[in-house]
Amino acid sequence: MEDFKRMAIFAAVVECGSMSAAARLLDMTPSAVSQHMRQLEQAAGLTLLHRSTRQLTLTDAGQRFYTQCATMCEAAARARAELAAERQQPSGELRLSAPAGFTTHAVPALGAWLAQHPSLRLRLLMDDAPIDLIQARVDLALRFGNLPDSSWVARRLGRSPTILCAAPQWLQAHGQLPGHPRDLMQLPWLDLSRGESAQIDMHWRRPQTAEEFQLQVLPRMTSNHRAAVQQFCEAGLGLALLSAHDVTGSLKQGRLVRLLPDWDMGTIDIWAVTPQRNALPAKVRQAIEVLRDYFVRLDGMQAEGAQAL
Template structure:
């Protein structure tokens, strides 16, 4: 490492024309610069500079050596420029991981930003199972709910409330606003389950009143999107996020049940494997996601970019 430093000092001496000028450019004293050059010559066993009272001149060996040192310092400058560009301007490939249900939001959230940066490429890894960010080289993952302890960096983008929903066909002959919790508990329920899940407890509240329900699940799946599809088909009652169900409720494919009851919220996170300074492509993608979520129905407490 000391040799690289001395080579950079030598190149600066040649380019600045004197050790004093090189010292000013590097923030070193002229004597410190002279010492670096003497150590470089001693290590190489050759004279690089011929010194006189008025000027320095390169020996033949010094000329050849300078060309390589100049190439090294130029490469270092280009490397620093690449880092600055990554910091200030998005480029390269952005690798995003998300669950199946959120994948449909990536295009409207990032489409305009991607169009503005044609040098940027996007790769999406879509899977309901957690993806190892390091092994899969993921730059940014969208995660939901409570996050496990890890060394990753997480930024909360907002939250989406849980809505109790059913399709008009399931509600046929029933008045949605007249249904009681007891009547709903006796109905057909659909739920998201994962390996190891047992009985699902649903926590609900209305004002100061709080209840814990344990409905009997008739249909279960490990995929939230399939639960919503079966709910829209009229197969039963399901807890769906406002983020997922808002459009279906607005268009009449689903109806909200017990709207005066609260069923909690689900946090939305942007997770990255780096805690240090993020490259521009990651910072700007997170900002675009924040802006998008902030104007979506079914999202509350959205963070501002």
């Protein structure tokens, strides 16, 4: 590495025409520049510069050596420019990890932004199982719910209320709407679960009266895929706690009905997770803002400002 530094100093001396001018350019002392030149020539065993009181001239070996040093400096300048461009404009490949339930949101959230930047490529990794961002070389990950402790950096994009849903045909077969969480204990449940324990433990609160209720049920069906739970619910196979931003369309179109709307059933946070906090390239910074703007406008969401854990 010291040789590279001396090669860069040598190129600056040649281009500036004197060691003192090169020293000013490099923010060094003239004696330090002169010492580097002597060490460079000693290591090479050749004279590279003829020195006089008025000027410096290159030897034949020095001329050939300067050509290679200048090429090295130009390559370094291009590398720095590439990094600067990466900071300013989205380019290259963005590796984005997201749960499979994000499938229906991917195009409306990212499509227009991707079209605006033809030099940007998107690799979308859809998987409900959390993956190691470093090992998978992921630039940005979407995470839903509570996050485990880690060295990664999380920025909250929004918060979605959890609501109790059932299909109209299930309600017709059941005969009456439940009026209290206690009425739900013997009913068929559908649940999102990634663990081995199938039991659902729920804590609900009625804000108007501050009444609280604990509910434990054994679901009839579980899946690690959020969309699968919603599809079973829409098919009339049971009750499910679903995120408001996922079911707004189904509620409007009558495929689902909301139950116990006066009870608070919690919320689910949506996070943008990156392996590091600082020096994010433009493609990651802009993707976070694009996703935040999308979730702010999305029906059923309670928008949140950025928050780092």
